[in-house]
Amino acid sequence: MAYGAVGIRVRPAASARRGLRLPAALAASTAVSAGALAMLLAGPESALAACAVTSNPNSVTCAANTTTTNTTNTDAATASSSDRTQLFTVNGAVTATVNNGVTVGGDGLVIQSNQAGSAVTFTNNGAVVR
Numbered sequence: 793m794a795y796g797a798v799g800i801r802v803r804p805a806a807s808a809r810r811g812l813r814l815p816a817a818l819a820a821s822t823a824v825s826a827g828a829l830a831m832l833l834a835g836p837e838s839a840l841a842a843c844a845v846t847s848n849p850n851s852v853t854c855a856a857n858t859t860t861t862n863t864t865n866t867d868a869a870t871a872s873s874s875d876r877t878q879l880f881t882v883n884g885a886v887t888a889t890v891n892n893g894v895t896v897g898g899d900g901l902v903i904q905s906n907q908a909g910s911a912v913t914f915t916n917n918g919a920v921v922r
Contacts, residue, residue: 842874843896850880852888852903854918859898877902886912894918 841856847868858874865875867882876899880886888903890896900922905912 842872843878843901845871845873845878847880848883850883850886850905852878852886854890854894854896854901857894858896860896860901862899874898876900877904880905880910881907884910886910887915888913889915890918890920892917896920897922 841858843852843854843858845852845865845868850868852873860874860876863875864877864879865873866879868878868880878886878888878901884907886903886905888901890901895918897920901920903912903914
């Protein structure tokens, strides 16, 4: 080799050295990627989870991780709610629970009653973050 010259040795790709054809290697990698995506989408902690809300009795139960939006659900109009504010105007006392290991995130969670003399009881066994 002459002074200043650079020698470059080109090796075939690992798949070619193992005897795999490119389409077979591509198909295998696509299958693995699709499998990983399916596991992520089918996970039990879905981003679409919501809190269960009832009226009469007034209750809110968050049993799965939930991402809330800065909106209001009044008197359990939406039984599966991801609204930040759960507002009760009728039917007395309100109980709310975030279950153990559950995180309510996004815009957080507000449990509210505008009924005179009605109590709001909130049990947070998980985490409410904003």
